[in-house]
Amino acid sequence: MPIDENRRCAVLGKPIGHSLSPVLHQAAYRVLDLRGWRYDRIEMDEDGLPAFLSALDDGWAGLSLTMPLKRTVMTLGTPCDRWSSELRVANTVVLGGDDGPLLFNTDVDGIRLALSHAREHSRGSVQPVGDRLDVVILGNGNTALSALAAVSMMARDLHVVVAARHPESRTTLRDFARQRSDRMTLETTVLDGSLRCIAEADIVISTLPAHAADPLARRVAPETTGNVTAQDGTAPLTPKRGAMLLDVAYDPHPSLLGHRWSQAGGLSIGGEEMLLYQAIGQVHRMTATSRGGDPRTVSWPREGFSPTDGHEVDVVLENAMRTTLWEAM
Secondary structure, eight states: OOEEEEEEEEEEESSOTTOOHHHHHHHHHHHHTEEEEEEEEEEOOTTTHHHHHHTOOTTEEEEEEOTTOTTGGGGSSEEOSHHHHHHOOOSEEEOSSTTOOEEEOOHHHHHHHHHHHHHHTSTTOSOOOOSEEEEEEEOOSHHHHHHHHHHTTSOSEEEEEEEESSTTSOOHHHHHHHTTTTTEEEEEEEGGGOHHHHHHOSEEEEOSOTTTTHHHHTTBOOOOSSOOOOTTSSOOBOOOTTOEEEEOOOSSSSOHHHHHHHHTTOEEEEHHHHHHHHHHHHHHHHTTTTTTOOGGGOOSSOTTOOTTSOOHHHHHHHHHHHHHHHHHO
């Protein structure tokens, strides 16, 4: 049944010109028959966010947030789901209700579902996730924290290495792991010190900005029996067979790290997969009120949902958004 109303949404951040979020959300509005809905890009920094939020009128339904706003927004609204409350990081703002801005984190499930989708489509080249999982996270910012939360749901015995330029500059990831010390260990290292850990990892998640992982990428090469070296003349870094890499940056596509990972026999997942699944969660939250629901009680991902076997509406939504995203890339 079509919904005829004029509502606005937008993605905010700085820089923002590269964002493909408008493509995804507008595709969703067509599937859901939300006539009159629009979704824009707005460049916004931390200093401008409070005044922008306070000036919005009742025609606004929601905001997607990217760098550098995901932590700044926490003092401007009410966290309403598990991960925005626990991590103090939100990428989604739902507007238009009597309780002010409602905050959600769909990044965590976006990362988890991107990994699940890749594993289910790997045709057996990726080993099933077992009780133990070795993970390397590149970067230690807000998205790295969401990545840590995502992998925390994937195994009962987790060993995580966080590699960053300044690995001790942030304590949030270590605090998260300490609260789960019965099933998670975490160590930190500088990026240059992560090569051995990357080679032994089941999953690598790069949360670094575009091109920041290029020096590591040049070390990645297929395993050989000869004297072949990595691109920079050093000994090559060879991933485990079937090891998964998720590079959250989706421009350029593929990233140099993703390209060389695939060449070396690993499974490379582009950041557009995370973008897709976190956007589906945002659409469900932002449109809930207009479709007769409550964004705070939206069940997403639905219990038992997997990217290949979900609720009928979710499957249609996912397929339409995925097709539109690939056409735009």
